[in-house]
Amino acid sequence: MAFALTAAFALPARAEDSPQPAPIPIPTAQPQGVNIKILYVKENRSKELPLSLLDQPNPDDGIAGAKLGIADNNTTGRFLNQTFTMDVLEGDIDELIKGATEKLSGGDSFIIADVEPDSLLKLSDALAGKPAQIFNVGNPDDRLREEDCRPNVMHTAPTRTMLADALTQYLVWKRWPNWLLVVGPSPKDQLLADAYRRSAKKFGAKIVEERQFKIDTGNRRADGGYEQIQQQIPQFLQGAKDHDVVLVVDEDEVFADYFPYRTWVPRPIAGSAGLVPSSWHPALELWGGTQFQNRFKKLSGRIMRPIDYDAWVATRAVGEAASRKQTSDFKTLRDYMHSPKFDVAAFKGIATSFRTWNGQFRQPLLVSTPKQLVSVSPQQGFLHQFSVLDTLGIDKPETKCKAYTQ
Template sequence: MSNLLNRNIVTGRRKSLPIFLCAVAVAIMSSTFNSKPVFSQEAPTQNQNKSDSKQDGVIEIPIAYLSEKRDRLPPLSLLDFRPDDDGIAGAQLAVDDNNTTGRFLKQSFRVEESPATTRDELIKIATQKAEQGLGFFVVDVTPDTLLALSDALKDYNAVIFNAGATDDRLRQEDCRLNVKHTAPSRAMLTDALIQYLAWKRWRNLVLISGPQPNDQLFAASIRHSAKRFGLKILEDRTFKYEAGSRRADGGYEQVQQQIPSFTQDLPDYDVLIVADESKQFGDYFPYRTWIARPVAGTQGLYPTSWHPASELWGATQFQNRFQRKSGRVMRPLDYAAWMAVRSIGEAATRTNTGDPKTLIGYMLSDRFELAAFKGQKLTYRPWNAQLRQPLFVATDKIHVSVSPQPGFLHQVTELDTLGIDRPETKCTAFTNR
């Protein structure tokens, strides 16, 4: 196993060398022969992206990072409070990575952070930037704000990268042509977890979900994934609580008595699944259930796009660079923002342009691939613009496995066993692309 791991890491590093050499070669050829980009640009639109104009031969490619202030319930654990730079820190690291290669191609990237307190303010900021020619937006917003922002920018030469919202409807009936998703969908996350349970042959589940809307969406996704991979949900319950309350305020004794009582009459099961995206009760269940069984879902053993303890596929140096720059570990939102900005940089390297329409067309083609410390190339699904990627199945301290699991096959790529596959899509925005 160690030899295989070392071979994967070495292979991952070797793959990055040709990309660097290609960048140098393209730069030399461009300056020597004054060659044109391989991919021709389309005729300028009404607001042709001004970042594509060259000043002193340098293509300036600005990227906006937009986030909105949201009222969130405080988490149970003090360890779960979000850092102030969650997301933007990953985007800033990606800018550094883009500029490392970009300097050889006379490309310069920068990220502009624009937090907003309301949806209207965020849309106003984005519209102003689009009118000034900025064409790339990485966002961490609610699903409804994302749709409103997409509609506001639909007539501009601009594209939005969704780094924060996992809702499946954004990849289904509410998909938009100008939105790409680096955040995994909720279906991808639950498929990753259920695949691992199926591989372990832990087939009998109990589902405990919270009353919040996102809790119910996660629970619905668990039900779909369980049916998809042949697992049984023996019992499905809602754990009711008063939002924002803290049972621990009365002492651990109260929780220690309540959780066993709640789980005492459950049928014999293999794994208890909790659906608590709001982080209001799920952490109470591990080690407190009536019978000794694993807890998984949003707490316990959980699916995630990134884990701060990952050292696979050359990730150690990636983790170290992020920690040196930001002073903390990388979180999933940081990783999604990093992939969004790196997607822009990778496409710009290959096309030698900063025009959003050209770059997005390239990203959705079979020529695009993104190296992202996941052991294989990542690509966008052409039917809904969701970034394909392996997902970790992890605990708080360490990852346990990586999905797709062995034995889950697909006619195109095993990555499409996670989430919404082409035959299941309800997205029509890309049909006549």
């Protein structure tokens, strides 16, 4: 049994997939220390009240992950005469662009951006031609890596197509290929639904039927609100074609959690509730995850969320490049992070790196329930000629990105 569990979470261990990192060079003499500044910019956004009281956003979402990355960089930096610091700016996008431009003149060349898609493009265009490398965290829009890609932006957040592929691989591996697709009304839901349609075609799953869910949750907190939901969901699903899984698409998390245990026929829920793909999960214990989670909790007083992990990866990427190259020179570090030689340890059991054709961070993705890790994708049996990690998302032959050197 122990062997079976180990195999279930293992990724193929091929040389080209998991290159061994080169040893960190020990400087013989360094008269002047290396000081690297990182800037975190967070756009103010209005969000609807979360469906569950357990999902209240934290004011330091993302920022806390970057702070842990700074601490980790400085742990190694003490031995290499390197110091890392971070500034934080919050506001609307125009305020963030003004502040980032001012900070850039003071040496904050590496910018972690937690902003809306159009705001990211506005920020990157405002800093075009300047010594600035932007890291997109928390934003899954594929277009930012494809037709709207920018050469000064790298992406540590997984795309919708990567997340969809991660879940689809597991459902296909489980031989649950027939889906009832339930799609919410928001534009983000439509984009995520497109990603699942693409993924189903890519891996041989079948969407037997689609239904559009109209959100009407005005009485959800009133006495008897659960009774309305208890009747509404099964009625909504009544008469659906035979299916293995109900795949719910609700990126804003405003209705998906109503579906588990309320379906017309007993079927598992996946997508935006039930079985969910993500870049991180607070219950991950593999590959040093327990120690990593404990350090984050000690620093922030809470559990780590995916956007915290995305921000931590961005910060660590800068630190890893600095430790290898022994310099704070912006061009040297930027070019190295963009090169095929760069990789960074990310508590995923395999070397991770950035795709050279669009700046997307390639990584294993987690498939989890709210409390437990279920599996890790790529799944066994899904092969690729160069890296199995590139079975997740848009591969190099498909890319529409023209800003990166092909």
